[in-house]
Amino acid sequence: MDKVRMEIEERRKKQARKIMEAIEVGMMKRLRAKEEEIEKIGKLNWALEERVKSLCVENQIWRDLAQTNEATANALRTNLEQVLAQVKDERTRGPGFLEDDADNENDDVNAGAGPMGAVLADDAQSCCGENDGLEAEAEAAVEVARGEWRSLATADRNDGRNCVVELETTTSNVVARCSSSTGGYNRWCRNCGKEESCVLLLPCRHLCLCTVCGSSLHTCPICKSTKNASVHVNMS
Missing domain, CATH: 3.30.40.10 (Zinc/RING finger domain, C3HC4 (zinc finger))
Known part of the structure; x- marks a missing residue:
C-alpha cells in the first residue's frame, strides 16, 4: 500500500510539474508578444511625436507668413488710400490751382538759384543746342x-x-x-x-x-x- 501510495504521489508531482511547465511556456509566449506590442507602440508613438513637432514648425511658418502678408496688405491699403486721397484733393482744388502752384515753385527755384541758376540754365541751353x-x-x-x-x-x-x-x-x-x-x-x-x-x-x-x-x-x-x-x- 505504501508503495502504491508513493507511486501515485510521484505521478501527481510529475503531472503538476508538467502543468506548471505548460503554464510557464504559455505565460512566456504571452509576455513576449506583449513586449513586442509595447515596442511597436513605442516606435509608433515616437513617429507621431516627430510628426507633431514638424506640424508645429510648419504651423509657425504659415502663421509668420500670414502675418507678413497681412502687414504687406495693410501697407498697400494705406498707400492706396493716401494716393486716392491725394488724387481727390487735386481734383477738388482744380487744374488752375495746380498750375499756380507749379508757377510759384518755378519762381521760387529761379529766385533762389541766383548766379548758379543762370549758369545751369546757360549750360542746359547749350546742351540742347548741341543735341539739336x-x-x-x-x-x-x-x-x-x-x-x-x-x-x-x-x-x-x-x-x-x-x-x-x-x-x-x-x-x-x-x-x-x-x-x-x-x-x-x-x-x-x-x-x-x-x-x-x-x-x-x-x-x-x-x-x-x-x-x-x-x-x-x-x-x-x-x-x-x-x-x-x-x-x-x-x-x-
Whole structure:
C-alpha cells in the first residue's frame, strides 16, 4: 500500500510539474508578444511625436507668413488710400490751382538759384543746342544716304560696280562717298545677301545691313568696327 501510495504521489508531482511547465511556456509566449506590442507602440508613438513637432514648425511658418502678408496688405491699403486721397484733393482744388502752384515753385527755384541758376540754365541751353545740331546732322546724313543710294542703284546697274555708301560728317556739312569695286550691283545685305540694305551703322557710317541683321550683328561686316548705334533708312 505504501508503495502504491508513493507511486501515485510521484505521478501527481510529475503531472503538476508538467502543468506548471505548460503554464510557464504559455505565460512566456504571452509576455513576449506583449513586449513586442509595447515596442511597436513605442516606435509608433515616437513617429507621431516627430510628426507633431514638424506640424508645429510648419504651423509657425504659415502663421509668420500670414502675418507678413497681412502687414504687406495693410501697407498697400494705406498707400492706396493716401494716393486716392491725394488724387481727390487735386481734383477738388482744380487744374488752375495746380498750375499756380507749379508757377510759384518755378519762381521760387529761379529766385533762389541766383548766379548758379543762370549758369545751369546757360549750360542746359547749350546742351540742347548741341543735341539739336547732332539730330539735324544725323537727319541730313540719312537724307544724303537715301539720295546717293537711289542714284547709285540706277547708275551702277549699267556700270557693273559694287557700291557701298559711306557717310562722313564734319562740323559744317555731310559728305557721301561711294567706294566702287568690280562686279554686279550689290544693294543687298552684306551679311545674309537676301534682303535690301537699309540700316546705317554708326560710327563707321556703312549702309550695308538689312533690318534683321542690323539688330543681331554688333560689328560692321565691311570694316569690322564695333557698332555703337544704327539708323534705319527708308529707301522708298
